[in-house]
Ligand SMILES: Cc1ncc(COP(=O)(O)OP(=O)(O)O)c(N)n1
């Protein structure tokens with residue numbers, strides 16, 4: 001999530017409650033309408049990174065590879081049009097790298113040997129990404145899993161407490177969510193129920 005997703009409470013509070021609920025990783029995705037830029041973005045990233053560090057939760061940065069060293073992140077998530085995994089891996093041999101893969105054409109050009117997990121989706125309709133591609137459904141996770149039995153897969157896009165289990169049943173190792181947490185009345189309960 002980023003501050004643009006945090007309408008009900010401030011991002012630090014949302015992150016703390018999500019951690020109490022049991023999230024196992026956090027990705028700082030400060031992007032889209034209303035998001036912070038420049039120093040304000042970096043300051044927010046540092047605050048959230050510190051919360052994760054103190055709670056032993058891996059902190060990922062989305063897109064902004066220039067923040068890798070500044071924030072001493074645990075991982076980075078990139079899309080097909082972002083900086084290449086090869087360039088990141090060259091400079092950061094031990095960093096966890098996630099790559100979005102949406103269809104077979106993207107899979108064909110994806111450097112799977114250089115990455116740690118695939119972000120698969122959008123599985124369902126999402127309101128959290130302005131330029132989201134068409135939904136893939138859980139079939140996309142099934143297809144990836146049948147081709148790559150051991151590759152870590154994280155489903156993303158429109159996942160909530162009612163459908164998360166279907167994504168895992170399709171073969172995902174985990175799910176990445178924004179709105180089901182940031183918009184929840186009871187964040188701890190929402191995370192527990194995913
Ligand atoms: C876990 C996870 N999966 C997919 C994405 C989407 O990344 P990308 O396609 O680069 O789109 P943006 O998030 O940058 O808009 C993700 N962030 N995390």
Ligand SMILES: Cc1ncsc1CCOP(=O)(O)O
Pocket residue numbers: 121122125126127128129132156157158159176177178179180
């Ligand atoms: C970043 C991203 N990439 C594909 S869908 C998505 C947004 C997921 O947010 P939500 O869980 O609110 O649908």
Ligand SMILES: [Mg+2]
Pocket residue numbers: 062063077078079082
């Ligand atoms: Mg991206």
